[in-house]
Amino acid sequence: MAAETAHAAEAAAHGFDLLPIVILLGAAVVAVPLFKRLGLGSVLGYLAAGLAIGPFGLALFSDAQTILHVAELGVVMFLFIIGLEMQPSRLWAMRGEIFGLGAAQVGGAIALLICVGLALGYPVAASFVAGTGFVLTSTAIVMQMLDERREMGQPKGRRIIAILLLEDLAIVPLLALTAFLAPGGEAVSMTDRLVAVAIGLGAITGLILAGRYLLDPMFRLLGRAKAREVMTAAALLVVLGAALAMQLAGLSMAMGAFLAGVLLSESSFRHQLEADVEPFRGVLLGLFFLGVGMALDLNIVAANAGLIAISVTAYMTLKIIVIYIVARLFKSGHAEAVERAVLMAQGGEFAFVLYAAAAGVGIIDAESNATLTAIIIVSMVLTPIMIILHDRFMPRVEDTAEDLDVADNLSASILMIGFGRFGQIVSQPLFANGCSISLIDTDTIAIRESLAFGFKIYYGDGTRLDILHAAGAQKARMIIVATDDRETTLKIVELVKAEFPHTPLLARAFDREHAIELVHANADYMVRETFESALVMAEEALRRLEVDEEAIGDIMEETRRRDQERFDIEICGGVYASRHLIQGNVPVEDRDQYIVKPGRGR
Secondary structure (H helix, E strand, O other): OHHHHHHHHHHHHHHOOOHHHHHHHHHHHHHHHHHHHOOOOHHHHHHHHHHHHOOOOOOOOOOHHHHHHHHHHHHHHHHHHHHHOOOHHHHHHOHHHHHHHHHHHHHHHHHHHHHHHHHOOOOHHHHHHHHHHHHOOOHHHHHHHHHHOOOOOOHHHHHHHHHHHHHHHHHHHHHHHHHHHOOOHHHOOHHHHHHHHHHHHHHHHHHHHHHHHHHHHHHHHHHHHOOHHHHHHHHHHHHHHHHHHHHHOOOOHHHHHHHHHHHOOOOOOHHHHHHHHHHHHHHHHHHHHHHHHHHOOHHHHHHOHHHHHHHHHHHHHHHHHHHHHHHHHOOOOHHHHHHHHHHOOOOOHHHHHHHHHHHHOOOOOHHHHHHHHHHHHHHHHHHHHHHHHHHHHOOOOOOOOOOOOEOOOOOOOEEEEOOOHHHHHHHHHHHHOOOOEEEEEOOHHHHHHHHOOOOOEEEOOOOOHHHHHHOOOOOOOEEEEOOOOHHHHHHHHHHHHHHOOOOOEEEEEOOHHHHHHHHHOOOOEEEEOOHHHHHHHHHHHHHHOOOOHHHHHHHHHHHHHHHHHHHHHHHOOOHHHHHHHHOOOOOHHHHHHHOOOOOOOO
């Protein structure tokens, strides 16, 4: 019996080898901090570590593709988290950027990049596959870069995300077109194509219905059990299940995860899901970059060095030109257009899928597939270096928070998030009344300058739940959001009302449209940052025109009333307006005031 137990233990030990996992983690732990310390970024650190331990370095691993297949889950989870940030209403608002800006960039890049293969003497079908594969930008690299540069929530970051979404969707028709271009591909019947399309649409429809009617009740039921590990398991089940459903339907796993995230974006469990998935996303995404580094076949690079050098240079240069031109045509500034071009100049992980499919149907041979894969990987490796050069020659104004006090275990009756010109004015009457206020901000320059005026501001990002707890949000009698970025403000309001629903929340709105978004996010009170000052200016103008004081009071009261009525109309989408107009409650001469027009009343 003892011998059998020992034998089973030995078999179990041989069946699960911890050494590869320890090597992978060790390589990342050593390389990434070192590269970040040198200012080269975490992505390049992962790539270098993968190359070092891979078949062409220390040869500690021989099969990089197996690791890549597992590590693709990091990209899948990344897109799930992005989906959680994209409420359907926000996604609908981005439709112009997705299908306008995204389609223009993808279409223009395909048209130009095909010419590279044709110029090198390759057939049309092979040139098409090679060029379109390079058009598909690396979602993993770009999203990681945006995250490190804190640009994901900024308008320029949202535009890049919109383009990445379009490229992710584009892989479906591109795979279908690859099958059609294959030798004998024309023989595929129309029925087969229609069946494939129907399966894909059916999978998307099924996922939407499941997300709408099953997911939120399921998480509510699990939430009552108060078992944190089960909630984490359920979060992973949703991500991986959605990815598997899309894969079985012949679509992109990443698209399935993104759809699952979008469907859960308005769930009351959104922030809990993000916190549960985030650690897995980070580890697996790092593993993906390690796998990419391992997959760089130095023998192929050496044997085809001239071709790879020409191709990488041509593809990246032409793609940069297209991205820059499209960005400028869509009214982006020069600096933003250049930054977007540098960030998105590389090929991406979906190119591996497209090239493998093309090799499977005979459009390209195995050697061409390996060469094209090497071209993509080299472009990925060059991207962090290009970003470093971009930031050196077009520097961004940055500062560090290493010497600042970070929000930790704060306690006050009021928590104020953001202490710029707006927050400073709001705080003065509160301090005069003897209120205790905890102040947090991310503007390191403003934090340092405020010390000269006697203000103690702690460094803290209000969009993070752990920072809110550290800043004492759970103890505060009131929370004031005075940040000057509309997306940041909206995200903080949504997070606060989800986690501290009974705490009164006052928020600063950028304009009328932003104010409506804050109302829908359940802010208890919001004020447009220029509204009151504009009314004060108008009141003084009337006074200098020698209008009677009583008349001025009536005019200002009427102005406020009309503005509030129009605001109420816009909040409820015109229902309020229709009811009052039909009932005849609005005088004929005033009805124009009740017609909501784009851009009116900012």
